[in-house]
Each structure stands twice: as C-alpha cells, then as structure tokens.
Amino acid sequence: MIGAGSWGTALAALLCGKRERVTLWCRELEIAESVNTQHRNALYVSELELPQNLVADTDLARVAATHRVLVMVVPTQFTRAVVEAMRPHLRDDAVLVSASKGIEVQKIETLAEIYDEMLPEAMAQRACFLSGPSFAREVIRGLPAAVAIACRDAAVLPAIQELFFFPHFRTYRTDDVVGVELGGALKNVIAIAAGICDGLQYGHSARAALLTRGLAEIARLGIAMGGKAETFAGLSGMGDLLLTATSTQSRNYTVGHRLGSGETLEQIQAGAREVAEGVKTADAAYRLAQQKGVEMPIVGAVYAILYEQRNAREVVLELLSREMKPEVTG
Ligand SMILES: NC(=O)C1=CN([C@@H]2O[C@H](COP(=O)(O)OP(=O)(O)OC[C@H]3O[C@@H](n4cnc5c(N)ncnc54)[C@H](OP(=O)(O)O)[C@@H]3O)[C@@H](O)[C@H]2O)C=CC1
Numbered sequence: 001m002i003g004a005g006s007w008g009t010a011l012a013a014l015l016c017g018k019r020e021r022v023t024l025w026c027r028e029l030e031i032a033e034s035v036n037t038q039h040r041n042a043l044y045v046s047e048l049e050l051p052q053n054l055v056a057d058t059d060l061a062r063v064a065a066t067h068r069v070l071v072m073v074v075p076t077q078f079t080r081a082v083v084e085a086m087r088p089h090l091r092d093d094a095v096l097v098s099a100s101k102g103i104e105v106q107k108i109e110t111l112a113e114i115y116d117e118m119l120p121e122a123m124a125q126r127a128c129f130l131s132g133p134s135f136a137r138e139v140i141r142g143l144p145a146a147v148a149i150a151c152r153d154a155a156v157l158p159a160i161q162e163l164f165f166f167p168h169f170r171t172y173r174t175d176d177v178v179g180v181e182l183g184g185a186l187k188n189v190i191a192i193a194a195g196i197c198d199g200l201q202y203g204h205s206a207r208a209a210l211l212t213r214g215l216a217e218i219a220r221l222g223i224a225m226g227g228k229a230e231t232f233a234g235l236s237g238m239g240d241l242l243l244t245a246t247s248t249q250s251r252n253y254t255v256g257h258r259l260g261s262g263e264t265l266e267q268i269q270a271g272a273r274e275v276a277e278g279v280k281t282a283d284a285a286y287r288l289a290q291q292k293g294v295e296m297p298i299v300g301a302v303y304a305i306l307y308e309q310r311n312a313r314e315v316v317l318e319l320l321s322r323e324m325k326p327e328v329t330g
C-alpha cells in the first residue's frame with residue numbers, strides 16, 4: 001500500500017484479511033513505528049486497531065522493488081512525484097491499483113493519464129482503478145460497502161477484483177476506467193457544493209436538485225472524455241456522490257459546509273492534516289470543462305467561491321438566474 005493516510009490504512013487493513021502480510025509504505029517514521037509496535041497508525045484513524053500482519057516500511061524503493069501489486073493511495077496532487085520516485089524500482093510485472101480520487105492541477109490530468117505518460121505501455125494498460133462509496137473509518141470497522149474496480153486489461157481485472165472482494169466489501173468490475181475515475185474525482189467537487197448549500201441553510205429540496213444537476217454535469221464531462229453513461233449511475237458515480245454529498249463524515253462536504261457558514265478557505269485549511277481532494281480538483285475540473293467545451297455551472301460556482309473569493313450567496317443567486325432549458329440535452 002503506497003500511502004498511509006486514512007484510506008491507505010483502511011485498504012491495507014482490509015487486504016490483511018486475504019494476504020499473509022501487507023506492507024504499508026509511509027513517509028513518517030512515527031507512523032511506521034506505531035503500526036509496527038502498537039498496531040495503530042499514530043496520525044490517521046489512530047483510534048482503530050490494525051491487524052497484526054500489517055507491517056509499515058518507510059523505504060519506497062524497497063517496497064516498490066519487492067511487491068508485484070502496488071495500491072496507490074497518495075493524494076492526487078502528489079501522485080506524479082511518488083510514481084517518479086518508484087519508477088526505477090518497479091518490477092516488470094508490477095500491477096498498480098489506484099485508489100485515489102482527483103484530477104491533477106499541474107497538467108490537468110487524471111491518474112490514468114499520469115500513468116499513461118509515466119509508465120511502460122503494458123504496465124499503464126493493466127493499471128486498475130478502485131472507486132466508490134467507502135469511508136475509511138467504516139471500512140476498517142468491517143461495516144458493509146460496495147465499490148467498483150476498472151481496468152482496460154481484461155486478463156488482469158478478475159484477479160485484482162478477487163483481491164479486493166469480501167462479503168463486507170463487494171467489488172464490482174468494469175472496463176470503464178474513464179467513467180470510474182471521473183465519477184470519483186468530480187463527486188468531491190459536487191460534495192463541496194452540497195456542503196455550501198447546507199451551510200447556507202437552503203434546505204433538502206435545494207440539495208437534492210443540486211446533486212441531480214451535479215451528477216448530470218459529471219456525466220456530461222465524463223462522456224465527453226470517453227466514459228460510459230451507465231457508469232455515472234453506478235457505485236463510482238451516483239453511489240459515491242450520494243455518500244460524500246450527504247454525510248458530515250466527508251471532508252469535502254465539510255469544507256463546503258464551513259464555506260457556506262462564512263469561513264474562508266484559508267481558515268478551513270489552516271492546520272488541516274487530512275486532504276479534501278475536491279478543493280484542487282475544482283480548479284482542474286473547471287479548466288478541463290473549458291478545454292472540452294462542456295457546460296459545468298455547478299463546478300464553475302464552486303471554482304468562483306474557492307478561487308475568485310466570490311460570496312457564496314451571490315454565486316448561488318447567479319446559478320439560479322440561468323435561462324430556462326430542457327432537463328436532458330443532446
Ligand atoms: N479517507 C477516505 O475515506 C477515502 C479517501 N479516498 C481517497 O484516497 C486518497 C488519499 O486520501 P486519504 O488516505 O484519506 O488521505 P489523508 O487525508 O488521510 O492523509 C493525507 C495523506 O497524504 C499524504 N501526503 C501529504 N503530503 C504528501 C506528499 N508531499 N507526498 C506524498 N504524500 C503526501 C500524507 O502522508 P504524511 O502523513 O506522510 O504527510 C497522508 O498519507 C485521496 O485521493 C482520497 O480522495 C478514497 C476513498 C475513501
């Protein structure tokens with residue numbers, strides 16, 4: 001497991017149920033020591049006990065060189081640097097499984113596009129993408145969840161699906177990498193919007209409208225990028241949007257709620273250790289939508305509130321003042 005934040009720790013603990021030993025790569029010595037001696041991650045989900053067969057290692061080159069399946073769970077904006085550091089050490093038969101959710105701002109690229117750019121073709125082709133409604137704390141506690149896993153290489157997918165398949169963690173397979181990735185990345189932006197809506201106390205009807213129209217935006221961009229329409233109605237699309245945009249457990253929803261309640265992004269981010277991917281992905285998605293000529297008014301509104309310091313109430317008024325149109329276009 002490459003990345004020892006909340007989700008990396010949760011997935012590593014999950015896989016311990018199937019493998020004799022799972023290695024958790026972490027940057028911090030404090031995490032390595034706490035995992036190896038106390039079976040807890042001192043910095044993330046520290047209240048939860050971890051399996052005894054989970055071992056932590058701070059040496060990225062060693063972990064990359066000695067494992068065939070590498071699950072990538074570093075925040076999106078740091079993925080490129082971590083892949084760069086791992087690249088010379090990877091085995092030829094390495095399978096990367098991405099479990100992060102976001103779009104990189106630097107080059108406006110998805111994680112699949114980063115892999116395509118940085119890895120040998122066959123390795124990039126067999127990379128898998130795991131996404132869907134799943135909070136780390138619930139997964140570590142063994143509560144039921146279901147997610148999707150996507151891969152372009154049909155020969156690799158069943159074995160990786162099986163690795164991540166448990167009675168309480170049901171993993172469904174698909175070949176739609178674009179759809180799974182974009183659903184997971186963009187729902188975080190819509191979750192920020194939902195949090196803003198609730199922080200402004202606009203009510204449940206407004207939030208339901210926002211989520212439905214938000215999903216339409218996600219699908220519009222996703223289909224323009226080559227994703228399949230049905231994927232956006234599935235676990236990695238509507239499923240994850242429902243979870244993230246309606247729960248106070250979500251970091252992205254919480255960022256939005258605090259913005260809607262009057263705090264600034266600087267205040268919210270000051271001292272925050274955990275990542276809310278939607279903040280950076282809003283910037284990337286806004287630019288991507290412009291590049292592709294796709295209309296994404298809710299993403300545009302979140303961008304204006306986060307990056308143009310626009311007043312949330314005014315931005316919502318503008319959103320509501322848009323012209324009449326059919327519900328479904330084209
Ligand atoms: N938490 C959840 O419930 C879920 C999260 N995800 C996704 O998983 C991904 C990881 O999130 P999550 O585990 O929650 O992260 P957390 O917010 O729990 O932790 C942040 C992580 O980022 C790492 N980090 C910070 N700076 C850097 C850097 N410069 N280079 C490399 N790593 C860095 C931290 O490492 P360090 O401590 O060493 O700084 C830590 O591992 C995200 O894309 C998220 O959307 C997906 C599903 C569920």
Ligand SMILES: O=C(CO)COP(=O)(O)O
Binds near residue numbers: 135188244250
């Ligand atoms: O992706 C997630 C659940 O599926 C986690 O969402 P947050 O990062 O908003 O907490």
